[in-house]
Amino acid sequence: MTRLLITNFYFHQPIGSDRGAFDPNRSNPRSAAKPSLSPMTHDPSSFSRQVEITNALGLHLRTAAKFEESARRFRADVRVFFNGCEYNGKSIMSLLTMAAEKGAMITIEAKGDDANEAVDVLAELVLAKFHEIDEELGAEESAP
Amino acid sequence: MKLLDFVSREAILVDLDAAGKEEAIREIVAALCQAGRLNVADQESVSRAILNREQLGSTGIGQGVAVPHTRHPTVDRLVGTVALSRGGVEFAALDNEPVYILFLLISPPNQPGDHLRALENISRHLKDERFVSFLRQAKTRENVVELLEEYDQSAS
Numbered sequence: 001m002t003r004l005l006i007t008n009f010y011f012h013q014p015i016g017s018d019r020g021a022f023d024p025n026r027s028n029p030r031s032a033a034k035p036s037l038s039p040m041t042h043d044p045s046s047f048s049r050q051v052e053i054t055n056a057l058g059l060h061l062r063t064a065a066k067f068e069e070s071a072r073r074f075r076a077d078v079r080v081f082f083n084g085c086e087y088n089g090k091s092i093m094s095l096l097t098m099a100a101e102k103g104a105m106i107t108i109e110a111k112g113d114d115a116n117e118a119v120d121v122l123a124e125l126v127l128a129k130f131h132e133i134d135e136e137l138g139a140e141e142s143a144p
Numbered sequence: 145m146k147l148l149d150f151v152s153r154e155a156i157l158v159d160l161d162a163a164g165k166e167e168a169i170r171e172i173v174a175a176l177c178q179a180g181r182l183n184v185a186d187q188e189s190v191s192r193a194i195l196n197r198e199q200l201g202s203t204g205i206g207q208g209v210a211v212p213h214t215r216h217p218t219v220d221r222l223v224g225t226v227a228l229s230r231g232g233v234e235f236a237a238l239d240n241e242p243v244y245i246l247f248l249l250i251s252p253p254n255q256p257g258d259h260l261r262a263l264e265n266i267s268r269h270l271k272d273e274r275f276v277s278f279l280r281q282a283k284t285r286e287n288v289v290e291l292l293e294e295y296d297q298s299a300s
Binding site for chain 2: 099
């Protein structure tokens with residue numbers, strides 16, 4: 001019996017000692033934005049929605065300016081999560097450091113009394129391709 | 145992508161003559177032509193395209209910085225440079241302040257990713273107040289190149 005207990009004791013030793021160690025792959029090395037594991041979801045005044053960027057040119061300057069302008073109409077704090085990093089939805093400079101191309105899945109999160117409306121309006125803006133005439137790159141790519 | 149991957153060293157301007165948006169853009173495009181990065185035959189067409197883009201909304205993104213740009217078939221890879229203004233250029237910037245640093249970019253029509261990565265690189269550096277301060281203090285083209293090299297190395 002004693003031997004069995006000892007065996008069990010060794011069996012329950014922790015496996016590996018690197019749990020909780022910082023994972024360098026989590027942060028985007030190209031970005032100075034602070035790494036974040038997941039959007040806040042527990043707060044009742046916090047809303048979030050994941051959307052795909054579908055306009056051909058991605059989140060370039062003009063589209064980032066539109067996003068910032070829309071976000072600033074709300075009192076809520078607006079954050080965007082992409083590739084494990086967090087960006088300020090009310091700062092064009094921050095949004096531009098996302099370098100989010102067509103196909104990028106981003107999560108828009110707002111926190112505050114008009115957060116729900118902010119998330120809806122901003123998600124619709126992205127889904128509406130920022131109300132820009134979507135320039136078809138395919139035709140140019142196949143041209144000689 | 146590094147700053148000096150798209151900033152043409154020979155076209156860097158450290159003391160723009162222009163005080164207005166159109167003159168500033170024409171001056172920088174002319175510098176790119178003189179540096180051999182653009183065909184002189186396309187100088188007017190490129191300047192026009194950049195000015196047309198400005199009409200959709202100023203690329204003066206605040207903090208004294210503008211990023212005038214266009215897509216144009218005359219280039220087959222991203223071409224650009226940086227220009228500094230001592231007196232400031234009226235650029236109808238988003239914060240209504242004059243601009244002192246201009247990054248001008250010309251992208252091939254079908255490579256939106258490179259354009260986004262250049263914007264990412266520029267805005268990431270511009271969030272660093274020391275970088276902006278050093279850049280504005282640069283007196284010569286060599287000063288600018290040294291600064292960009294230093295920051296390119298520390299970012300990699």
